[in-house]
Amino acid sequence: MAQLTFREAIARGIAQEMRRDETVLAIGEDIGAAGGVFKGTVGLFEEFGPVRVRDTPISEQAILGAAMGAAMTGLRPIAEIMFSDFFAVCWDIVVNEIAKSRYMTNGQMTFPLVIRSGNGGGLRFGAQHSQSVENWAMMVPGLKVVVPSNALDVIGLMAAAVRDPDPVIFLEAKALYASKMEVPDGEIVDTLGTAKVLRQGADATLVALGAMVPKALKAAEELAGAGIDCTVVDVRSLVPLDTTTILREVSATGRLFTVEENPRLCGWGGELSSIVSEEIFYDLDGPIVRITTPHIPLPAADALEDMAIPSVERIVATVTQSMNG
Amino acid sequence: MSSATLDLNAKLELYRVQVALRQFEKRAYDLFLENYVKGTSHLSLGQEAIAAGFAAAMRPDDYTFATYRGHAHTLARGVPMTPVLAELMGRTNGLMAGKGGSMHLTSVEHGVMGSYAIIGAHLPIACGAAWSAQYRGTDQVAVCFFGDGSTNIGAFHEALNFAAIWKLPVVFVCENNLWMEYTRTTEITAVPNPAADRASAYGLESIIVDGNDVDAVYDVAVTAIARARAGEGPSMIEALTYRHGGHSRADPGKYRPDEEVAEWLKKDPIPMYHARLLAEGATEEQLVEIELSVAAEVERATEEAKAGPTPGADLLMKDVWADGGSAWRN
Structure with a gap:
């Protein structure tokens, strides 16, 4: 190691x-x-x-x-x-x-x-x-x-x-x-097209990608403290997309939150929402919610950039509001 | 100019190839008018000597990179007429089973590594194949054909610099037919010779050849290919030529002055070569025999292409991925 x-x-x-x-x-x-x-x-x-x-x-x-x-x-x-x-x-x-x-x-x-x-x-x-x-x-x-x-x-x-x-x-x-x-030391070979379940919860499923994954995990910890128990799925591969794992984990909790760094329009979460709506609509207990960067070019100033990219605070607030709403 | 390196039999073969390209393109045009060929197509009528001369100078394992005006370059590497014509007609016996069409003719087994319909894009790709040959130590050479219009796009300049700094075994061949689609190239280009005048910017020799003289093309091709094979790096050749028709199927080419067209028709590579071969000892019977045998080949290919089935749904979802399928999810 x-x-x-x-x-x-x-x-x-x-x-x-x-x-x-x-x-x-x-x-x-x-x-x-x-x-x-x-x-x-x-x-x-x-x-x-x-x-x-x-x-x-x-x-x-x-x-x-x-x-x-x-x-x-x-x-x-x-x-x-x-x-x-x-x-x-x-x-x-x-x-x-x-x-x-x-x-x-x-x-x-x-x-x-x-x-x-x-x-x-x-x-x-x-x-x-x-x-x-x-x-x-x-x-x-x-x-x-x-x-x-x-x-x-x-x-x-x-x-x-x-x-x-x-x-x-x-x-x-x-x-x-x-x-x-x-x-670990030694050869490491993974498989394309496989999502990973990083945390299992009963209430909501957060599906995140790349830099949003550690934020989603952190948010899930905070949400657990507030009584909302989240699954966190790391998508890892957009194409091929491991819909088997994602659909299973969304079905299990009945709620999907995507956490996306891409600007809002046509972000990967939009496609995922469409698949979930088409295929497991009746397993959902509430609306699908996408947490994304707004549809803007990214600003340079740290204060502004931090507002634009989904943060742990925004994930926690969005999930809390939606789950309690 | 007559090649010093070719004997009469080799020249008769060059004649045969040019006649084949000419008759094929004429047939492709006729099949458009009969609505057998859909979409668009860009014919090489008048430009046959470049494809024929280069192909004759290439080794079977060398790579050709062509443009959307690529029927001639594909056929010149030895791809039979039937699959090319069937591809134009969207049949399963087409070179790519109808999935590519006129502008994307490819036959890897003949070294035809694609016909590219985004102007200039294939120059960097040809560099990649040349880099691969250099790394693998195979002595293969990539020959990349493009039009005068390609010389004003960024990829041209990126590729030239790249080939020069890595001394890649690639030969860039500009088929300068004087017209960038519907606009005279000199009107939209900073230099009179769009390729040759840019060569020095990349440390290359400025080479201009009469692209309607197949012997001259062959000679310049032999030199450039030998240089590439010997590890001496890229060359750029500007071959002056003229397309007898418009840019594409829909274009009658009326923007070109009648006198200019007439002048270039006098320099048609095929009658010129016909006359030269007679002067060098070929007989009229030999040449007519070639023309007739090509005509029969075109007839046969036309019938075989027409007889090819149209593709079914089984082909639609095939071969996005190397596993043969198109699945993007599990």
């Missing part, structure tokens, strides 16, 4: 896969000698060298085009887009090229690639370096979308993403990079 930060877990997860399979390569801006702007790739350059861990120019289309061309010809690239907001300058490669080409070619091509990206707010970076874009990725047919919430899941889901034959968008919550946990 070792204490590992979320950012260290990224490097460990990548290194585990690069040692196992020499077709795994890493590319991105500043990921080599500099170890990544978020220090998520520290040590990789030293261990695997400049051919397998490669710095690129600020050319997001070139980075993802390179990953796509490499994947279609037998390699397993892990590409980094530094901030997920930057997907906007290379979204064509993701959406029109990577996501569609297997289908368009009637299965002639596969794209075993991973695109990692720092996602979401909490670091006071302002609107162009803080958005939580998981909903952008989720709505694109042909992309798998993974959002780990802790260091252990980072390693296991990174391994699963690298080994998966399809393109995986791997979103790293920037607010969690410094978080720590005990992680």
